[in-house]
Amino acid sequence: MDPTLTITDCKVVDLRFPTSEEAHGSDAMHSDPDYSAAYVVLTTNQSDLTGFGLTFTLGRGTDLCVGAIEQLAEKIVGKQLSTLVESFSETVHQLANDSQLRWLGPEKGVVHLATAALLNAVWDLWARAEGKPLWKLVCDLTPEELLRCINFSYLSNALTKEQALEILQANEATKAVREAELLETGFPAYTTSAGWLGYSDDLIRRLCREALADGWEHFKLKVGANLEDDRRRAAIIREVIGPDRKLMVDANQRWEVAEAIEWVKSLAEFNLWWVEEPTSPDDAVGHAEIARAIAPIGVATGEQCQNRVMFKQLLQLNAISFCQIDSCRIGSVNEILGVLLMAKRFGVPVCPHAGGVGLCEYVNHLVMIDYIAVGASLENRVAEFVDHLHEHFVYPVEVKRGHYMPPQAPGYSAEIHTASLDDYRYPDGVEWQKRLSK
Amino acid sequence: MDPTLTITDCKVVDLRFPTSEEAHGSDAMHSDPDYSAAYVVLTTNQSDLTGFGLTFTLGRGTDLCVGAIEQLAEKIVGKQLSTLVESFSETVHQLANDSQLRWLGPEKGVVHLATAALLNAVWDLWARAEGKPLWKLVCDLTPEELLRCINFSYLSNALTKEQALEILQANEATKAVREAELLETGFPAYTTSAGWLGYSDDLIRRLCREALADGWEHFKLKVGANLEDDRRRAAIIREVIGPDRKLMVDANQRWEVAEAIEWVKSLAEFNLWWVEEPTSPDDAVGHAEIARAIAPIGVATGEQCQNRVMFKQLLQLNAISFCQIDSCRIGSVNEILGVLLMAKRFGVPVCPHAGGVGLCEYVNHLVMIDYIAVGASLENRVAEFVDHLHEHFVYPVEVKRGHYMPPQAPGYSAEIHTASLDDYRYPDGVEWQKRLSK
Numbered sequence: 001m002d003p004t005l006t007i008t009d010c011k012v013v014d015l016r017f018p019t020s021e022e023a024h025g026s027d028a029m030h031s032d033p034d035y036s037a038a039y040v041v042l043t044t045n046q047s048d049l050t051g052f053g054l055t056f057t058l059g060r061g062t063d064l065c066v067g068a069i070e071q072l073a074e075k076i077v078g079k080q081l082s083t084l085v086e087s088f089s090e091t092v093h094q095l096a097n098d099s100q101l102r103w104l105g106p107e108k109g110v111v112h113l114a115t116a117a118l119l120n121a122v123w124d125l126w127a128r129a130e131g132k133p134l135w136k137l138v139c140d141l142t143p144e145e146l147l148r149c150i151n152f153s154y155l156s157n158a159l160t161k162e163q164a165l166e167i168l169q170a171n172e173a174t175k176a177v178r179e180a181e182l183l184e185t186g187f188p189a190y191t192t193s194a195g196w197l198g199y200s201d202d203l204i205r206r207l208c209r210e211a212l213a214d215g216w217e218h219f220k221l222k223v224g225a226n227l228e229d230d231r232r233r234a235a236i237i238r239e240v241i242g243p244d245r246k247l248m249v250d251a252n253q254r255w256e257v258a259e260a261i262e263w264v265k266s267l268a269e270f271n272l273w274w275v276e277e278p279t280s281p282d283d284a285v286g287h288a289e290i291a292r293a294i295a296p297i298g299v300a301t302g303e304q305c306q307n308r309v310m311f312k313q314l315l316q317l318n319a320i321s322f323c324q325i326d327s328c329r330i331g332s333v334n335e336i337l338g339v340l341l342m343a344k345r346f347g348v349p350v351c352p353h354a355g356g357v358g359l360c361e362y363v364n365h366l367v368m369i370d371y372i373a374v375g376a377s378l379e380n381r382v383a384e385f386v387d388h389l390h391e392h393f394v395y396p397v398e399v400k401r402g403h404y405m406p407p408q409a410p411g412y413s414a415e416i417h418t419a420s421l422d423d424y425r426y427p428d429g430v431e432w433q434k435r436l437s438k
Numbered sequence: 439m440d441p442t443l444t445i446t447d448c449k450v451v452d453l454r455f456p457t458s459e460e461a462h463g464s465d466a467m468h469s470d471p472d473y474s475a476a477y478v479v480l481t482t483n484q485s486d487l488t489g490f491g492l493t494f495t496l497g498r499g500t501d502l503c504v505g506a507i508e509q510l511a512e513k514i515v516g517k518q519l520s521t522l523v524e525s526f527s528e529t530v531h532q533l534a535n536d537s538q539l540r541w542l543g544p545e546k547g548v549v550h551l552a553t554a555a556l557l558n559a560v561w562d563l564w565a566r567a568e569g570k571p572l573w574k575l576v577c578d579l580t581p582e583e584l585l586r587c588i589n590f591s592y593l594s595n596a597l598t599k600e601q602a603l604e605i606l607q608a609n610e611a612t613k614a615v616r617e618a619e620l621l622e623t624g625f626p627a628y629t630t631s632a633g634w635l636g637y638s639d640d641l642i643r644r645l646c647r648e649a650l651a652d653g654w655e656h657f658k659l660k661v662g663a664n665l666e667d668d669r670r671r672a673a674i675i676r677e678v679i680g681p682d683r684k685l686m687v688d689a690n691q692r693w694e695v696a697e698a699i700e701w702v703k704s705l706a707e708f709n710l711w712w713v714e715e716p717t718s719p720d721d722a723v724g725h726a727e728i729a730r731a732i733a734p735i736g737v738a739t740g741e742q743c744q745n746r747v748m749f750k751q752l753l754q755l756n757a758i759s760f761c762q763i764d765s766c767r768i769g770s771v772n773e774i775l776g777v778l779l780m781a782k783r784f785g786v787p788v789c790p791h792a793g794g795v796g797l798c799e800y801v802n803h804l805v806m807i808d809y810i811a812v813g814a815s816l817e818n819r820v821a822e823f824v825d826h827l828h829e830h831f832v833y834p835v836e837v838k839r840g841h842y843m844p845p846q847a848p849g850y851s852a853e854i855h856t857a858s859l860d861d862y863r864y865p866d867g868v869e870w871q872k873r874l875s876k
Binding site for chain 2: 030031032033034057058059060061063064065067068071098099100101102103104105106107108109110111112113153154156157253256257258259279280281282283284285286289304306307309310312313316317
C-alpha cells in the first residue's frame with residue numbers, strides 16, 4: 001500500500017428502498033420496513049481509490065445514522081490509511097471512546113451503527129488499496145497482524161489475546177486447503193425469502209418449492225404473531241421440504257421468556273433446528289433460560305446483538321447454539337473478529353445474519369474469513385441469504401446451488417451503482433420524489 | 439384533568455453548557471464533557487399548560503437526540519393527554535416499537551435517550567395538569583392505576599404484574615407516614631462535587647472539608663486512570679472525612695473484569711462502600727464476577743445501563759449491591775418504576791445517579807416515589823447530588839443538611855429559564871456565538 005494514501009473526504013448518503021410496499025422483510029416486530037442504508041463514500045488523494053461502506057437501517061432514522069457518521073468521520077478524514085490500519089485497534093478505540101459521543105451509547109444504537117458504516121468503508125478502502133477482496137486481505141494477514149486489528153476491550157475474561165493467537169496459529173498450516181475448498185464449492189447458505197410474515201400460505205408454498213428446486217436445504221419461517229398461523233405455516237413448509245431438511249423459526253423478539261418456551265414447544269413437532277430471537281436481544285440470562293428449556297432445539301440470536309460484550313455473555317451463559325453476527329450493527333471486521341474468536345473458543349458455530357441492504361455482500365466475506373482463519377469448520381454452519389436488492393450493487397453476491405461463492409473483486413463489496421443512489425436517495429431521489437409528490 | 443387537553447406541538451432545543459472549560463465532570467472516560475441536554479417543550483391547546491422534559495448529554499451528538507425526539511414526537515403531537523396517560527404503557531409501547539426506528543436500538547442509545555426526554559415531558563405535563571409535583575402525582579395513584587403506567591415488557595421472568603401489585607399494595611397503608619417523614623427531613627444525598635478526576639489534590643482536600651462542614655456523610659472519588667494517583671487521593675479523602683463516613687469510588691467503566699478486581703483490592707484499605715461502573719455497563723456477567731470477588735465492597739452501576747432488561751439481569755445475577763437508575767437514559771418514570779419494583783423484589787437499594795443537567799431535579803422526585811410507594815426503606819439508600827447548573831432551572835433542587843427536600847411546584851422540575859436557553863442554545867446562543875466566533 002502507498003503510505004501517502006490519505007482519506008480526504010467522507011460523504012454520506014441517506015438511501016432508502018420502498019420495500020414496505022410489497023411486505024418484503026415483514027416480521028413480528030417490523031411491519032413496514034423500508035430497507036435502507038446510511039452509505040459512506042471515503043474519497044482519497046488518489047482519484048482511482050475510494051472506500052465504500054454502509055450500515056443497514058429500516059427507513060426512518062437513517063438520517064440519524066448519517067448525522068452520527070458525519071460526526072465520527074472527523075476522526076478519520078485527513079488521516080493516512082496506513083496510520084489508521086497499522087494500529088487499527090487504536091483507531092477503533094478512538095472512534096468508540098469519543099468523550100462526548102460515548103455517552104450516547106456506549107457502543108450501541110445509532111452511534112455504533114455509524115461506527116460500523118465508517119469502519120466498513122475503511123476496510124473496503126484497505127482491501128482495494130491492496131488489490132484484494134476483503135476476505136483474502138484478512139486471511140493473508142499473519143496471526144500477529146490480524147491480532148492488531150481486533151477490538152479486545154472488555155473481552156479478557158472470556159478471550160485473551162494469547163488465546164486468540166493460539167486459535168489463529170493453529171489454523172495457519174491448513175488455511176490454503178480451506179481456501180481452495182471455498183473457491184470450489186462455496187459456503188453453505190439458507191434462504192429466508194420464503195417465510196416472511198406478510199406472505200400468504202400459497203405464496204409460501206410456491207416460494208418453498210422454487211427454493212427446493214434451486215438446491216436450498218435450510219428454510220426459515222417468521223413466527224410469533226399468532227400460534228395457529230405459525231403451526232399452519234410450519235406444517236406447510238415441513239410438508240413441502242420433507243422430513244430431513246432443516247427448518248428454523250424466527251420470532252424477532254416477540255416473546256417474554258416463559259412465552260417463548262411454551263410457543264416453541266408447541267412448534268416442536270415440526271422438527272425445528274433453531275429458534276431465532278425468541279426474546280429481547282439484550283437478555284442473555286433470558287436466552288439461557290430458554291435454551292435450557294427447549295433443548296435440543298437451539299437458540300440463535302445476534303442480528304440485534306449490540307456489541308461484542310453482549311455476545312460474550314450469550315456465550316458465557318450457554319445461551320446460544322448459533323451465533324448470528326451482523327456485519328453492520330457491531331463495529332465492523334475489528335469487532336466481528338473478536339466475536340468469531342470467542343465463538344470458536346466456546347464451540348458455537350457462527351451463522352451470520354444477512355438480507356437487508358448489502359448484508360449478504362458483507363457476509364459473503366465474513367464466512368470466508370471464519371472458515372479459513374478462525375472457526376475452520378463447516379459443521380452446523382450456514383449463512384443467511386435473501387435475494388433482494390442485489391441489483392443495486394456493483395459487485396453483487398454470487399450464490400450457486402445454495403452456496404455463497406468467494407467474491408473476487410478488490411474491496412468489501414458494498415459499492416452501490418450511482419444510478420441507484422440517484423433513484424433512492426432520500427428524500428430527493430427520483431423514486432422518492434415520485435412518491436412524496438403524490 | 440381536563441379531558442380535552444391536547445398536545446399541539448413539540449419544540450426541541452439543543453442546549454449545551456461549556457463545562458469542559460473548567461474540568462467539571464471529568465472522569466476516566468469523559469475528558470471534556472460539555473454538560474448538555476436535548477430539551478423538549480410540549481405546547482397544548484391551553485396557553486397556561488406546557489410540558490417540559492429533557493435528556494442529559496455531553497455535547498457532541500445532542501443534535502442526534504434532538505432529531506430522534508422530533509421523529510418520535512409525531513406519535514404524541516395531536517393526542518389528548520388523557521388518552522396518552524390512561525393507557526400509558528400502551529403509549530410507551532407505541533414509542534418503543536416504531537417499526538422502523540426500533541431497528542436503531544431497540545430501546546437503547548440515541549433513540550431511547552430521545553424516548554426518555556419525550557416521556558419526561560409528558561409526565562411533567564400530566565403533573566402540572568393535576569396541579570401536583572410529579573412525586574405526589576405518582577404516590578397518590580392507586581396500585582392499580584400505577585401498574586397501568588409501567589413498562590413490563592420482557593420483565594415477567596423476574597417480576598410479574600401480580601408481584602408488582604403485591605409490593606405496591608403492601609406499602610399503601612404506610613405511605614402517608616413516609617411522606618410526612620420526607621417532608622420533614624428529606625432523602626439522604628451524597629456529593630460527587632469533591633472528587634472529579636481533573637481536580638488537584640489541594641482542591642479535593644478543600645472541597646471535602648467544605649462538604650463535611652455542610653453536613654455531607656458520603657464522598658465519592660473518580661478513579662481508574664492511575665492506581666498511584668487513586669491511592670493518594672483516596673488517602674487524602676479518608677484522612678479528611680475520618681474512618682466512619684462512607685467513601686465510594688467510581689471507575690466509569692475503565693477496567694477489564696480481572697483488572698477491576700485487582701484495582702479495587704488495592705484500594706480496599708481505604709474502606710470503600712462501593713465501586714461504581716467497574717467495567718462495561720453492558721456486562722452483567724462481568725459485574726457478577728467482580729461482585730463475588732470484592733465483597734463486602736459492593737458493586738454499583740446504572741448511569742449507562744441502557745434499559746430495564748439490563749437492570750433485570752444485573753439483579754438476577756446478584757451483580758449489584760446498589761441500583762443506580764438514571765432518570766434520562768431509560769424510558770422515563772414508566773420504565774423506572776419497573777426497575778424500582780424489581781430492585782425491591784431482589785432486595786437491592788436504589789441509589790440514583792444524578793448530576794449533569796437536570797438529573798438532580800429529576801432524581802429528587804424519583805427517590806420520593808421509591809421511599810413512599812415502592813422501596814419503603816432508607817437503609818443503604820443515598821442519592822447522588824452535584825451542585826452544578828441548578829441556577830438554570832425554574833424550580834431548582836433543594837438540598838438541606840445533605841438531604842434532598844421534596845419539590846413543591848407542580849410538574850417534574852425540568853423547566854429551564856428562557857434566558858438560559860437564549861444563552862446556551864447550540865450553536866446560536868449568546869455564549870456559543872462568543873466562543874465560536876473567536
